[in-house]
Amino acid sequence: MRATAEPAIAVTRQLGRFIATSSWLDIPVDVRREARRTLVHWIACAIGGSTHDTVERAVRAQLAMSNHGNARLFGRRERLVPASAALVNGIASHVLDFDDTQLGATNVHPTGPVASALFALAEIRPLSGAALAHALVLGIEVECRLANAVFRHANRGWHVTGAVGSLGAAAACAKALALEEQQIAFALGTAATQVVGLREMFGSMCKSLHTGRAADNGLTAAMLAAEGYTSADAAVEGPQGYAQVLNGATDLAGVVGALGQRYEISRLSYKPYACGVVMHPTIEACLRAREARPDLSARATAITLRVHPDVLSATGKQSPRTGLETKFSVYHAAAVALVHGIAGEDAFSDAMAVDPHVSAVRGRVRAQPDEAVRKDEVHATFSLPGETIEEHIDHVVGSVTRPMTDADLERKFESLAGEVLGASRCGRLLERCRGFEEISDAREVLAAATA
């Protein structure tokens, strides 16, 4: 069973060396800026998701095991032990499907596992804003490079965010703990052997668990490595290692090519709509079409979407029954945008899943996969009696080509966090986040972000 050829590239070791030697001073200004943007945005998502039923249940389960923790939760009053806080904050930040996405070879959501682990670590180790931001950049780097190399050509069925998240969180925590190269490599290995994330879970509460458990796994891996806990030398690249066993991947050159010369965080995008990014072009097309013709949903006899093939593999549920399931239905996304003109959290609720108008329109939507359509693109055709309307979205808002502006992000922050914290506390938190890199203790943000 053991393959005989040894891999040429010592990926685990090279990542360890890169992380150990990286200095905040090396990080380009635009990369620092994107670290701040994704952090602000992620905090908004974590607070916005913090009152979700999924999070309530996770908190109750954790409290049933231990109510002696001191680590804070975004948007909530309870405190948990650090690993559990990482778990719950991770769940909260992903449960709305509203967090950041890297539109690379996969649609990975890299900030969640890393930031969740780092804020939990900040509760037990002094961590400045700059140190946290630096660790965040490195953790995201590890996640995106693994996503793009290991899951590039095919995916056996892993939720990539979970599958790479443990390693990203471990990398970040190991840096924040100032571990040495060998320990960082062992932290990566210890994370690599704790995998989360089957795609079968999409539409259930376990999808967001992946982000949280990856954070917990990575934090735990780094804490173990700090105590000299050992792992395999070739954890990522070995014949029975992470890349090979999870996804049969052998070409790992991309994981370590040009490390420190380009940063993957620069390719992050943020979502204007509260669902998987693959459905966004469809939603923008439907919202635009409805703006021009408010009676469209009542009159259209057929709605035909030409979409990137990922749209159907990830969001092909034709008859979603719950709010969570609607997030995996491009048919629902199109219908709810056309009928009600909405695409926020309220569009993907249990109520909307069974809304009779939405469900009637849903049945008229057809989606055709087309390799020639890019991920940020859609061709939508609305057939009405006697006429046909075409809507082409070339680059959807929130894509790398048409990014959300800082002002867009702050509006999203106010909408998500304001509802939970109230406008005045939300404003103070946002102010603090704007100067995140100058904060001497990252816990200042946590203190301002609890309910």
Place this chain on the structure above:
Amino acid sequence: MRATAEPAIAVTRQLGRFIATSSWLDIPVDVRREARRTLVHWIACAIGGSTHDTVERAVRAQLAMSNHGNARLFGRRERLVPASAALVNGIASHVLDFDDTQLGATNVHPTGPVASALFALAEIRPLSGAALAHALVLGIEVECRLANAVFRHANRGWHVTGAVGSLGAAAACAKALALEEQQIAFALGTAATQVVGLREMFGSMCKSLHTGRAADNGLTAAMLAAEGYTSADAAVEGPQGYAQVLNGATDLAGVVGALGQRYEISRLSYKPYACGVVMHPTIEACLRAREARPDLSARATAITLRVHPDVLSATGKQSPRTGLETKFSVYHAAAVALVHGIAGEDAFSDAMAVDPHVSAVRGRVRAQPDEAVRKDEVHATFSLPGETIEEHIDHVVGSVTRPMTDADLERKFESLAGEVLGASRCGRLLERCRGFEEISDAREVLAAATA
């Protein structure tokens, strides 16, 4: 990427139903007896391993995160939160590679993840000895059936104990929490999406982490399910579910065939030697040969082993450098048995890894895989100047055909636990374990088993 054909068997649901409806009164007497035997044996392993450097480091890492836990550790004084106690007890019980093995299609070590999770659960929920034993039987059942079905034909590189352990621990904890069928199915699914265990980790501290983290994952999954946390309906059998994604397995009939009519726990075996069971026939052959000819190691110019092919894939390290690595070297196991006549924990130490006599003999050992040789069998040939000695072990001691007796197990208990607890405390603990099913609170055993 999504396969189109839906699987015929609702494995997750059927397991949930079986666990929900199983009654202790249904469990045959010989199955109850084996539950007690494996529990006594496992406790001995956990206590014996509790002072290992690997465990020390894991405890320090956990305490660095939270020192407010109340859950006890076998053989130690510290207390941790329950999930961390499950983690550490699991590590301790597997770190010596001395725990139970099911010699089915794989060499899974099923008791560790399940028992570690159950004793942690017993700290927060009242649990009688009988309730714990019943949950243990069911957890082991789930693990062994998954091991034998999902990893039967090939293994992409998973450490099976870790890969099935989360589900076994979840099944057991869900039963101990008296959850209903749907919740148990969700607990199984929530565990299925938290996978541990790359074989690349063999020889590092992460191997035993797999047992511990699987316990933690399963306990957490059951606690989440108890609060109504949802998972996928077809978590195990779905097109993007556990069996398919981890190992490309589609024939899952064996997971649910004749449930409740036969029990996998009946096929457990216990190790006389402190290393992977695949090396045991070789060790017994070498010990026997040395008994007949004490000068054998000095005189043999070549030692040739004909072994089951698993021996080389699992324990093919030719030049182990550390005690941990020696456990994955059939060459070392043969050499140390021949040179020093030992096969306990002391035979697989850092000192023995670099012992010059052992290392010289190691270089004279050759191992040939042979499909015709059974797992519990070996043909050893010792070439001396002018003569050849043959040693054939047909069924090694500890195999299903030649099981360890109750007296053998108690001797092993006294040897492992006695060293840590002292003879008199060890004797009292053993007495309590003998009547485990009659204990009203399983914590009585924990109280007697700490340092």
